[in-house]
Amino acid sequence: xxxxxxxxxxxxxxxxxxxxxxxxxxxxxxxxxxxxxxxxxxxxxxxxxxxxxxxxxxxxxxxxxxxxxxxxxxxxxxxxxxxxxxxxxxxxxxxxxxxxxxxxxxxxxxx
Amino acid sequence: xxxxxxxxxxxxxxxxxxxxxxxxxxxxxxxxxxxxxxxxxxxxxxxxxxxxxxxxxxxxxxxxxxxxxxxxxxxxxxxxxxxxxxxxxxxxxxxxxxxxxxxxxxxxxx
Numbered sequence: 001x002x003x004x005x006x007x008x009x010x011x012x013x014x015x016x017x018x019x020x021x022x023x024x025x026x027x028x029x030x031x032x033x034x035x036x037x038x039x040x041x042x043x044x045x046x047x048x049x050x051x052x053x054x055x056x057x058x059x060x061x062x063x064x065x066x067x068x069x070x071x072x073x074x075x076x077x078x079x080x081x082x083x084x085x086x087x088x089x090x091x092x093x094x095x096x097x098x099x100x101x102x103x104x105x106x107x108x109x110x111x
Numbered sequence: 112x113x114x115x116x117x118x119x120x121x122x123x124x125x126x127x128x129x130x131x132x133x134x135x136x137x138x139x140x141x142x143x144x145x146x147x148x149x150x151x152x153x154x155x156x157x158x159x160x161x162x163x164x165x166x167x168x169x170x171x172x173x174x175x176x177x178x179x180x181x182x183x184x185x186x187x188x189x190x191x192x193x194x195x196x197x198x199x200x201x202x203x204x205x206x207x208x209x210x211x212x213x214x215x216x217x218x219x220x221x
Contacts, residue, residue: 031208042115042201042212043154088153092208097142097161098169099210103153 004032004089004102012108019076021105023089024069030094032065034074037086037104046074046087076107084109113138117202117213124192124220132187132216134202142205143185145169145177147198148215154201160185192220 007022023032031050035043049056049065049072056063062075076083086104115136124130134143141162146154146169156169160179174196176188189196197220203210 033209035210040215042214043203043210044212045209048208090210097159097167098156099144099205100156100170101146101154103151 004091004100006087006089006102006105008105009103010106010108012110013079014110015079015081017079019079019083019107019109021074021087021107023072023074023102025072025089025091025102026070027093028067029091030096031092032063032072033090033099034061034063034072035088035090035101037088039085043088079109081109081111083107115202115204115211115213117200117216119216120214121217122219124189124218126192126194126220128192129188129190130192130218131189132200132202132218134185134187134213135183136185136204136211137183138204138206138211139182140204140206140211141182143179144203144205144210145175145185145187146201146203147171148201149198157187157200192218194220196220 004025033048034046037043047058060077065072086106088104090101092099118133144159145157155171158177163182166177178186200216202213
């Protein structure tokens with residue numbers, strides 16, 4: 001079963017706007033990660049946030065983590081056409097080597 | 112360039128045929144994974160390995176076998192392919208929690 005569920009399933013915005021997608025998960029986690037997948041390609045790691053962190057930044061990416069609500073959000077600021085892709089959250093739990101993925105958010109940036 | 116290489120990239124099988132998907136990484140990572148990706152279902156873990164000579168079942172292991180005889184290689188086998196195994200297969204290696212993915216194998220079983 002999927003540990004993470006992304007919301008929304010699909011999102012279309014104008015270039016230059018900010019994009020926010022959310023991830024909810026079911027059990028306590030060790031780390032939460034976000035990955036990007038361009039059409040027909042493998043996934044690429046974007047950012048990792050640990051369970052004791054609340055917010056993390058990387059370039060135009062901002063990730064927040066609320067362990068009390070078992071949720072995370074990924075914000076992409078000043079979106080570009082190249083940000084068009086599917087975005088997945090992935091979680092792992094303490095002492096577990098498995099990394100479980102959500103179903104993804106498909107982001108389309110309209111030029 | 113360092114990374115994860117999957118072969119083949121595309122394959123069409125007839126029901127009942129067997130095949131092996133090869134994954135090779137040159138980053139000396141201990142952990143390796145096989146996932147399948149189907150529309151609307153994200154990635155589901157098939158099998159994984161935490162080191163040379165070890166394998167473990169993931170979420171959807173039935174119909175697949177794996178081997179990790181060498182640290183750099185992780186093989187995924189289908190003994191008797193079924194149409195339900197039509198999917199895109201991704202291999203990944205892991206270091207400090209982060210996965211590095213290959214470019215995938217698109218398998219169609221007819």
